[in-house]
Amino acid sequence: MVDTAPRTTTKTWGQRPAATVPAKPVPGAVGAPIPAPSAAPAPESPEVDVAALGRQLLGTWADIRLAARERAAHPELQRIEGQTMAEHRERVLGQLKILVEQGAVHRAFPKELGGLEDHGGNIAAFEELVIADPSLQIKSGVQWGLFGAAVLHLGTEYHRRAFLPGIMSLDVPGAFAMTETGHGSDVAAIGTTATYDEATQEFVINTPFRGAWKDYLGNAALHGIAAVVFAQLIAKGVNHGVHALYVPLRDADGAFLPGIGGEDDGLKGGLNGIDNGRLHFTNVRVPRENLLNRYGSVTEDGTYSSPIASPGRRFFTMLGTLVQGRVSLDGAATSAAAVALTIAITYGNQRRQFNAASDTDEEVLLDYQRHQRRLLPKLATTYAQTFAHDEFLLKFDAVFSGRADTDDDRQDLETIAAALKPLSTWHALETLQEAREATGGAGFLAENRIVGLRQDLDIYATFEGDNNVLLQLVAKRLLTDYSKQFAKADAGAMARYVVAQTAERAYHGTGLRRLGQTIADFGSTARSVSELRDTNTQRELLTDRVETMIADIAARLRDARKLPKADAAAAFNRNQNELIEAARAHGELLQWEAFTRGLEQTTDPGTRRVLTWLRDLFGLGLVEKHLAWYLIHGRLSPQRAQAVTAYIDRLLERLRPHAQDLVDAFGYTPEHLRSKIASGAEQERQDEARAYYAAQRAAGTLPMPEKTKK
């Protein structure tokens, strides 16, 4: 396969070069810069250009995504519902071999080994596997995105030549042995040790207690014949922190090598096509060379050295090379939400129930306000995530290609990943659940796909970093950035800031500003709405909330650093919930900004108009969700707050006729959806039933209702 994706350089998050955006083909405009948004007025009854919007949603790596979707449309790569765990595991292993044969999974690897060194495109293709079977996606991710990527990014030339060929060809299925039963999110505290033995020039890998068993590892229960094992590296009595080693696990017959044992994790809530399991090591010896030593080496005599002096920075740098897991979960979760909404909105557009408005015809589900409220805001969020994910992937590609790979770039990428992955994985679960309920009993049947996807996606909320832990990381970064503003300032500047803060709090917090707004608001709901739909108003509301929350927390924690460790931790803990909410607000703002930038790239006036409503629904939906905060802090008057909800109701009415177009633009075919209720079967049933009654009425054979008779 040839890489046909546009290659671009991008320096900062969110600034997407216009040339990378696939646009609606316009005669004479091929290859030319995208024209500025048309100044022509948007039509009163806008129409969505579904094909052009679809191209835009596919994003930077559109062609790679289309090729991956073409692959995912083939039954041989798809899940068969109802297989036993054993059957499903074997099937997915076989599917991995198919991916190798199709050359579908080597895009990120070195050119010298047959790869393309195309990191962004690799992730784009990988994400699309979720629509074939999430087990296939994640087992591929274990093999090439974790096990293989650890060798690629943590190893050196020797390791790449020695180990990558077998990994790439799947001759060596392997596990990524980081998590332990006792330590998941806190990787730095794992218990497994790798102690250097100078006498034999080997590392001795050992599991000191039950909690230090490696756990939840794909490929560990059955298929893995090697692993990258993370352990505390001990040399000359000093613990140099967590490092990774390449460790053979099983012999040619599939039996554990001496000193190695394990267990099958057994049945899970989903992803049962993956053989997750546990491993433990009893003084297992590997050659010194098996240390993946890009960030830390041990000489023959046991002397440790590292290009990164600080153990803490070294640890985060090593973990940071594995950020692609979070990147890809953000994309896959967004795809799953898009699939769920395509199914639920298609069905909701055909299914009828209750006849409130007519004596003969029942209402289409999506005409009910409640049904719109349940599905359309989730559609808006899915759009926001789609735009945000493409920018995220561009940032990832810039860092991993080396085009923009400073420490700051890597830290920004980590923070974006930690902000977006939690929001999108939670959103996928909520959307799949709402889609399940919105399609009733039909949604509960495996044949309609939603429940299986939800079961598989469940774990996305806690693996590759627990969502709450990730958001806390984001919050800490925001707090650090905030305090950096004062790092170079003298004590006087800080004092002045504190005074200003206090004044601002008094102004916002006790009703003075709110009071002014209340008076100004009298009789002007129309002006409220007009302001709320303004892009800058939305930006200001969303940005202000993040900044104020962080500033408030920073003010509360200002003196905590001087406290004894336990007291400082307690002070931090008393703000933990709000910290995490601030991080969520930051992630929401990132999504909103990306949606807004996406909107600026939309050229077709009708599409742009509808997308503007959808972006407003997203932005005002966020404001509505946090309405109490805006009221308490005097950012919205009660009247303006009511206008938020009223305007959302109006947006739902406006968007409703375009709902089908907006899900169709995701571009999933029946082969991707594989959902009977989204196949048109419901429309056929409705048409048949209505024709039956119409014919009976026409023929005068419909039995008269008892109450009519009376």
Added chain:
Amino acid sequence: MVDTAPRTTTKTWGQRPAATVPAKPVPGAVGAPIPAPSAAPAPESPEVDVAALGRQLLGTWADIRLAARERAAHPELQRIEGQTMAEHRERVLGQLKILVEQGAVHRAFPKELGGLEDHGGNIAAFEELVIADPSLQIKSGVQWGLFGAAVLHLGTEYHRRAFLPGIMSLDVPGAFAMTETGHGSDVAAIGTTATYDEATQEFVINTPFRGAWKDYLGNAALHGIAAVVFAQLIAKGVNHGVHALYVPLRDADGAFLPGIGGEDDGLKGGLNGIDNGRLHFTNVRVPRENLLNRYGSVTEDGTYSSPIASPGRRFFTMLGTLVQGRVSLDGAATSAAAVALTIAITYGNQRRQFNAASDTDEEVLLDYQRHQRRLLPKLATTYAQTFAHDEFLLKFDAVFSGRADTDDDRQDLETIAAALKPLSTWHALETLQEAREATGGAGFLAENRIVGLRQDLDIYATFEGDNNVLLQLVAKRLLTDYSKQFAKADAGAMARYVVAQTAERAYHGTGLRRLGQTIADFGSTARSVSELRDTNTQRELLTDRVETMIADIAARLRDARKLPKADAAAAFNRNQNELIEAARAHGELLQWEAFTRGLEQTTDPGTRRVLTWLRDLFGLGLVEKHLAWYLIHGRLSPQRAQAVTAYIDRLLERLRPHAQDLVDAFGYTPEHLRSKIASGAEQERQDEARAYYAAQRAAGTLPMPEKTKK
């Protein structure tokens, strides 16, 4: 089994006679009325009397529940994870036979047939089956709670004698054939017809189109050899609406009888121990006597008669006899939430992760504020539901025993069911999901039970009445009650009311009252908190919101009745979302009132103190959830609104030491939980790990961290 539950008469919802409350045994107080709550001051460091609280939580039918739990503790009735659908279905069928042998499922049936005519006790025992296997609960419910209950409540003496013995003994497994592919919540619109043929004195049952296939029916795919079929009853060319008929389905070899066909619904998102399927009928004839004719009869010559003149009222009366499904789902969902919280809180009390406060010891998860925020409010809601469910079951028992069985009683029961079932089934799903995430990867393993329960409980949100549809029913009832206040009033009264409403809205809506509060609030956060913990303040806040929302909607819909049907429907639809939110607020208020009454019955001072905090957490949690409403409508000033969150944070700190006691009081044993992470295994792992490091530190053999060395 002998019915040992206290029998009581109760007239109105929520007024539970004191004598029915199992209390902590106090010497000398046995059989005496429960003493008034102790006037002794509650201790500063209260302790929970877990045994006494446990008895109180078991509620009115405590002994029956304990016996049912004893039964559910036996492996033969429990789910085996990982069985195929076919194996699981057969196992559950076998378990139903065990229940028959144990005499565990006949409590509600007539004494003359071996039952006890004990409706409340029957449901109490039935609900507890959920902890053995939700498939067992629901398949039992299909057989005896739907199929059997339809014969019992919709049939007459003939049907009870002819059909109940076979149903009770499971000689005749049967389906409850109400729902169709095309009509779920809107039962009145089903398409299946039962046309009376005077010539043969038979009913001809027919499925006119694909959408009228019966669907999602337990026992239909495999085991059912008969069904109660709901169909439009047509006699002499008149449609008398939906009635039920007893229809044989399969012959002795399990083959469909002539004219009957069907399909297997196949794999589902959960409850795969039940053989749900589809049925269709092509001119299937059953004798005239097979019409379950308690509410509608057809004479030999085809003359229809009914004791209920209005077809609408007749329909709702017939459906109302089947309310027990909703009753039992409310109880079972609450039990599932309690199991989930017992697992997650037990684990959260043992599991450690990250060491912010100490150099050596990691923090227990439940000491993190965020972890408390995730789990303890859900514990409060589960308590509220437990108390509300017992009152609900008392109401049900009063109606079905005939002790308090007026039309009003039945309507009240319907409304309570429609309010509580949605809230508790959604709560179960949210709680199971939070428990899953709070236990991380371990929570995703089937061996820890949470994921299986969540998969099974998923459908509880839409079967026996879609939750959104049920809440809309509640809202319509509230609107009707509201308009009844003016039914007898003259036009002048209505006008005066409207004026008063408008004045009140002006007062609340534009900030005048809020303004007053803001000024009064200055510098008085302590007084705000003191008011918020007051029972009457909480009641007023919660009640006021329901009333105001309904009044506001009623005002907006006041003129809608005069509009043409389609316009009236559109006006209603524009308020649908808020209507459903008003109904939710009503259900929450019911739960809060029940919790408050339960609290009044708690005699131990320490337990009472802790439960008061938990009730406050529930009540203020509701206020916090709807904080924007209270701010917009001037019910809370910004300062008081902030006090709500601040006080919730304080309540979480206070409740945290009692969290284990509060889940232990649910009374589930390891045989009920069957969750490895709640077995104490995590504590053992933590103890082992800490002992290992302590020993190394003591011996001086712990490798020195690199950063310490520097």
